[in-house]
Amino acid sequence: MRDNTIKNATQKTIISVKNLHKSFGKLNVLRGVDIDINKGDVVAVIGPSGCGKSTFLRCLNLLETPTTGSILLDDTYIFKNERAYLKQQMKDLLALKKANAFDENAKEQYEQLKTRFDELKKEEKQIDKAAAKNINLHRQKIGMVFQQFNLFPHLTVMKNITLAPIKLKGVPKEIAEEKALQLLKKIGLEDKANAYPSTLSGGQKQRIAIVRALAMEPDVMLFDEPTSALDPEMVGEVLNVMTELANEGMTMVVVTHEMGFAKEVASRVIFIDEGVIKEENSPEEFFTNPKNERLKDFLSKVL
């Protein structure tokens, strides 16, 4: 169980997501996700496969560009597109014309929408511009760990970890390497510093992938099913590293099928189904007293 004092002492919102939609062509994967992720939160995201939980996570650092909605990182918009809703409303009003029901009232409503739309468009264009310029800086604050590890096979473990801090943050090589060694020591892999990823086991690769993301000193870490590609015997070592990280107060969003981790380590658990958050609760309530029918069904299958 997490120490609640950490959570209460620091309620600063790091990521704020509002009405997030994402569609791939005609397939609507996310249909309005709202969530605030506060400093120190460990949010476990669970749900049936294909429900959009990975897409949701990948939208947070804009690896996927959302369709509409907004994402605030540290009170700065990194994505905002709300004018699309107004556009839809305007279209609906114009449809009245065909039915000859476009009266004074509708016209006035339309004008108001139009003004609001133009304002919003101007604002959002500016946000787009700034976000495009700063996206790489934003991503430095958001660490990401992938299901398939994605270590760089042509670089040693040490270079995998130090590449980004040296090139992006201008950290001197010696200091970056010293820090990398410290981190490796913490996960018990300091002897692998000069090994190439192909010589490592899946669990070792994933732990190093976590360290690689940590080396950038991010404000929040995203985990996309970090243990799903691992042999069962290696799941534990990766979860241990994540648990330790959570106990140190790292803000984490974890898409996972490990219910044990969600129950023991997370401070909040959310259930995504059909592209929306169907239930959000503390782990105790979530697992012992689920309210949503789909969640009850889901839990009965996985627990």
Added chain:
Amino acid sequence: MINWNYLWESFVNQMFRLGGYKTVLEGLQNTLIIALGGFVIGLLLGILLAVMQLLPDNKATSILKNASKLYVGLFRGTPLVVQLLVGWYVIKPILGITQASALLWGLVIFGLNSGAYMSEIIRGGILSVDKGQMEAGRSLGFNYAQTMLKIIMPQAIKNCLPSIGNELIAIIKETSVAGFVSVTDLQVAFKLQNTVYNPIICYLALAVVYIILVLIFTVLIKTMEKRLMKNER
């Protein structure tokens, strides 16, 4: 009956007593300059063209992508000899270039030609790199170009090293048409030794020299491949 003894003696006489070897050495030098220079230009151009073609889809990049496709279509669609002739007899006078030597001109055209083939090789190499690598690079905060340069390209080049070696060897042999634009390459140099109606030994010797050249480069490429592949396993 072919009098091999006579042919051999007259060839040796022509080569060494009459100084034919000097021309052959010059030919060898020119062949190597064109092949290696063209290879380097081709490799760099190939990387550029491949990257252009694989840029993310949007309005701004569509021009670059199409330009790259057009280039490859043009240079793969016409024979190398035709490119040399058009370059030498059409483009050069039109541009009003009088200074460039045949050697330099040949080198450039070989490079431009090789670039088209190389771009397809490298495009294949880039596509063979897992797309998770790009995502991992971007998620750390690298921009597209940085990720391409530091993460994707080293892996892509390594993946297509055998094909790149193939291309180098192809260029070495293709230089034998450089004579079309009055470059004294190996082929021309040996032809010039055919002074006493002795083509048999001249052309056999030419073939042997090409084989030796290609064998040397094959060994060099293999050594390099081994060194670069060492990391992988």
